[in-house]
Amino acid sequence: MTEHEGAIPGRILRRLLPAEREVAGLLGLMLLVHARHEARTGPDGEIVLLGDQDRGRWDRAMIEEGAGLVIVALTGPYGVQAAIAALHDEAADVATTDWPQVVALHDVLLALAPSPVVALNRAAAVAMRDGPEAGLALLGEPAGEPRLRDHPPYPMARAEPLHRLGRLPEAAAAYREALGLAGTDPERAYLLRRLDAAETGTRTSGPGGTAGA
Known part of the structure; x- marks a missing residue:
């Protein structure tokens, strides 16, 4: 999957609804998650989870674009999810991730869109x-x-x-x-x-x- 294919639904919505903050948040989330695409699998197709991924393979331009959208979108569930993704993407490794801020953002997300899955992630x-x-x-x-x-x-x-x-x-x-x-x-x-x-x-x-x- 190319970057364009990974983000195209969000980009279309963003062009159609440029003033909608949740659309900006959705596109930001898609970019920040898709930026890790190349590092998610090993040479034999095995799953490589976040803590074990080679962060040098993450798409930094995509991360920068997604993080920029977080700034204008941090008012709704997609924006908050994008902010969480940005904290992971911008950290040097798992140990230096801003976990207090990740937890705080999950608290906000639970207030905006409560669900068992959000509680699990928190x-x-x-x-x-x-x-x-x-x-x-x-x-x-x-x-x-x-x-x-x-x-x-x-x-x-x-x-x-x-x-x-x-x-x-x-x-x-x-x-x-x-x-x-x-x-x-x-x-x-x-x-x-x-x-x-x-x-x-x-x-x-x-x-x-x-x-x-």
Whole structure:
């Protein structure tokens, strides 16, 4: 997918509705997410999540354009999502990401457009800001939500902090749950690698799966 193909719906809307801030936010979000496209897969097509991506392969011109749109769009849900994406894209690595600001923006997004998925993403960000225990405490809250029942990122979001804490049997169980929900071969291959690491006692110190791809 070329840059033009990745952003064309947003660019069309922006030309048609240049004064609409949410349209600017949508285009900004599309650009900031698509800027990572080339780094999302490895040489064999395997999934590379955000924390493990080679940020040198991200499209900096696209990031700059998307971040510029955030400035005029930070009033609605798309603008807030774009601002979150910009914080990830502009950070040198996961460790130096402004996690307090990421959590604060998720708080704003929950107020504007509350949903179990936003709450799930906020919990993952809290795990990065305050530690895996804090994230796990929040991840227990949406467990009974029907819209998360078949949502693979939910057990995955639990598995990663459990893995970081060395609670390997619990992490393995969560990876197996996510594996049963995975919809593509690359997703299953990634989860099988993580499951193997948990089952063989290999702990992880990094948040490779944090904050999306």
